[in-house]
Amino acid sequence: MEVPVISKQELQINEEIRDKELRVVAADGTQLGIMSSADALHLAEEKDLDLVKIAPKATPPVCKIMDYGKYRFEQSKREKEARKNQHTVEVKEIKLSLNIDTHDFNTKLKNAQKFFAHGDKVKVSIRFRGREMGHSEYGYETMKRFSDACADVANIERAPKLEGRQMLMFLAPKPQKQ
Numbered sequence: 363m364e365v366p367v368i369s370k371q372e373l374q375i376n377e378e379i380r381d382k383e384l385r386v387v388a389a390d391g392t393q394l395g396i397m398s399s400a401d402a403l404h405l406a407e408e409k410d411l412d413l414v415k416i417a418p419k420a421t422p423p424v425c426k427i428m429d430y431g432k433y434r435f436e437q438s439k440r441e442k443e444a445r446k447n448q449h450t451v452e453v454k455e456i457k458l459s460l461n462i463d464t465h466d467f468n469t470k471l472k473n474a475q476k477f478f479a480h481g482d483k484v485k486v487s488i489r490f491r492g493r494e495m496g497h498s499e500y501g502y503e504t505m506k507r508f509s510d511a512c513a514d515v516a517n518i519e520r521a522p523k524l525e526g527r528q529m530l531m532f533l534a535p536k537p538q539k540q
Contacts, residue, residue, distance in 0.1 A: 374415040375430055376403060383422040384415075389429075396422055453532075455485045458504055460494050471511050478515045478535040486522075488529045501529045509533065 379399050386394040386402045389411060397405075399413075406413040406427045414433070417424035454477045456470050474484050486508055488501045505522035512533055520532040 374418070375412050376406070379403070379413060379415050379423075379425060381415075381423050384425045385420070385422050386413075387416075387424060387426045389427050394427075399425075402427075449481055452482045453485050454482050455487060458486060458488045458508065460488060460490065460497070460500050460504065462504065467508070471508065474508075474512055474533070475515055478512070478533075481535055483519065483535070484512075484516070484533045486531045486533065490527045490529070495527065498524050498529065505529065505531050 379402075381399055383396055384399055384402050385396050386405070388394050389409070394402075394405070402425055403413050409427060411427050412430035413425050414428055414430055415423055415425050454474075456474055458467070458470060462470075474486075477484050486505060488504060490498065490501065494500075501524070502522055509516075509518055509522075509531065516533040516535055518531065519534040520530070522529055522531040
């Protein structure tokens with residue numbers, strides 16, 4: 363029989379426990395003292411419950427008398443709840459151009475601020491075409507203006523950097539204060 367896995371922790375139950383002496387804890391949390399594994403198993407069977415080794419590294423190992431099926435169910439419920447409350451951070455991209463006009467710039471800025479409000483990171487990019495490659499300083503100015511406009515809600519995670527024909531900058535939302 364395979365040892366069941368609960369939250370990546372292997373627990374031995376009932377006959378799988380081979381230690382000579384165990385520190386036994388009752389279902390309500392009271393200490394029952396140190397006894398042999400046979401006695402502890404007999405005590406658990408009397409109460410129609412399982413003997414579960416909860417601290418195998420302790421000396422002597424600690425076992426608890428509990429309803430193992432109910433314990434597994436509650437554990438999986440807690441894990442499911444924790445997964446439900448997690449938020450995965452996405453990286454959204456905003457493409458600017460070298461000669462972007464004010465209204466277009468403000469529209470892209472509003473979109474970025476929405477992304478920050480949802481807790482997402484933003485990748486800002488400018489693609490240089492043809493002769494624009496000779497004027498990368500204008501790209502740095504546009505990126506600087508964008509990062510300054512987002513300064514109240516975001517931090518610069520990676521400063522603007524020219525990579526081939528594209529300039530990239532990463533912005534991350536500022537941590538929320540509770």
